Amino acid sequence: MPFDKIYLDRYGEPVQKLREQSATQKFRLGERYAPPWDPLGRVYRYALAGAAITPGKLLGGQALSGAATTLQTACSVSVASQVGDKRIYLTIVTTAQAASLFTDGIAVVNDVSATPDEFYTFAIKDNTALVTTGTTGYIELYEEVPVALTTSDKVDLTVNPWYNAIEMPVTTHVACPVGVAGINVTSGYYFWCQTWGPCGIMSNSGPLTIGADVLSDVSLAGSILSDTAAVVATRVGFCLNVSTDVYGATVFLQIAP
Numbered sequence: 001m002p003f004d005k006i007y008l009d010r011y012g013e014p015v016q017k018l019r020e021q022s023a024t025q026k027f028r029l030g031e032r033y034a035p036p037w038d039p040l041g042r043v044y045r046y047a048l049a050g051a052a053i054t055p056g057k058l059l060g061g062q063a064l065s066g067a068a069t070t071l072q073t074a075c076s077v078s079v080a081s082q083v084g085d086k087r088i089y090l091t092i093v094t095t096a097q098a099a100s101l102f103t104d105g106i107a108v109v110n111d112v113s114a115t116p117d118e119f120y121t122f123a124i125k126d127n128t129a130l131v132t133t134g135t136t137g138y139i140e141l142y143e144e145v146p147v148a149l150t151t152s153d154k155v156d157l158t159v160n161p162w163y164n165a166i167e168m169p170v171t172t173h174v175a176c177p178v179g180v181a182g183i184n185v186t187s188g189y190y191f192w193c194q195t196w197g198p199c200g201i202m203s204n205s206g207p208l209t210i211g212a213d214v215l216s217d218v219s220l221a222g223s224i225l226s227d228t229a230a231v232v233a234t235r236v237g238f239c240l241n242v243s244t245d246v247y248g249a250t251v252f253l254q255i256a257p
Contacts, residue, residue, distance in 0.1 A: 012036065014192075018044060019182055021189040029104045029160040032256075033192065042197035045179060045256055046190065050164030053185040056200050056248070057222025058236065059193060061175030062164035070164075070175075072097070072157040074110075078135040081149045088145070089138040090130070090155050097130040106158040107139055111147050120146065124157070162193060167222035177216050177236050179255055195256035198240060203249045208239045214251050224251065 009015055014033055016026045031046040050062035061070065072093050079089035088107070102124045111118040122141045130137040139157070161178050168177060179193035180201055201214075204223035208214060216234045217223040224236065241250035 016190070016192070018192045021049075021183060021185050021191045023186075023189055025190050027190075029162045038197075040198050042199070043195050043257055044192040045162050045195050047162035047165045047178065047181075047193040049166075049181075049185040049187050049189050049191060051166045051187045053165070053167060053181045053187075053191075054222075055181050055183055056202050057167045058180060058201055058216055058224055059165045059178050059222070060168040060216075061159070061161050061178055062166045070101075070159040072130075074154045075130075075157060077149050077151050077153045077155060078137075080151060081145060083146060083148050084144045085149075086125075086141045086144055087138050088141070088149065088155060089135055091134065091137065092130040092132055094132070096132060097127075099129045100126055101130075102127045102139060102157050102159055104160045105163070106156075106160075107141065108156040108158075109145065109147075109149065110154040110156070111149070112152050112154065113150060118147070165193060168216050177234055177255055180253065194253060196253050199237075199251055199253045200243075201249060201251050202247055203243070204247065208242050208249050210239050210242060212239055213237070214239050214249070223247075224249065 016022050018035070027046040029046055029048060032043060034043045053059065075090045075093055077088060078091050081088060103126050105124045107122045107124050109120045109122065111120065122143060125140045125142045127139040128137050161176065165178055179195040180199050181191055181193055183191065185191045202223045204217050213235050214224045214237055216236055237251045237254040239249055240252050243249055
């Protein structure tokens with residue numbers, strides 16, 4: 001589903017506005033949009049909500065399990081392929097995975113024939129149902145594979161980072177930060193997620209320091225904290241302004257330009 005003039009209105013805006021949600025998908029997950037009218041240089045990515053989301057909360061990808069595992073490591077190539085192929089047959093590592101789960105996700109191919117191993121990264125166009133045995137399951141890539149693959153080679157699969165986005169959970173981060181919503185979003189709806197530029201975010205650990213890095217927090221869902229905190233966290237940008245309320249700050253997001 002490419003982002004082109006078909007999906008823009010007469011003013012050059014996306015048919016799904018930045019502050020609208022939609023029950024139906026109108027763009028590819030991760031599709032980038034930078035409003036040409038915006039003097040702040042903000043950037044947005046198209047996302048799917050994996051739970052109810054409120055504005056100004058830091059979001060991350062959802063960790064799933066069982067039949068919907070978002071990560072698969074060292075899947076075996078089940079059928080040898082040639083240079084120029086776009087289809088890779090493979091067997092999944094855990095429970096069978098649903099068709100199209102990894103659409104617009106990430107495939108990293110480990111060519112173990114090379115010394116040392118060589119790694120190639122691809123965007124996944126689609127996938128069939130993936131099973132743990134046999135040779136029927138495959139992923140379809142957007143581009144051709146530049147090397148021949150044997151059944152000794154391995155493939156890592158990761159869903160699109162903006163698939164099933166949720167507010168970053170407490171205690172333990174289960175996925176990387178992916179942005180901030182500018183509206184209330186219903187679970188299972190599609191929306192534009194801000195990933196770059198000035199953005200208001202909830203802060204739980206203050207005071208923040210203007211000009212200093214800010215990190216994802218693990219003590220309050222969807223919040224940020226100062227870079228001076230002695231915790232293991234992920235940098236998401238730097239502080240532009242500190243709210244008079246301890247629970248807010250203006251941050252220059254630096255997640256996906």
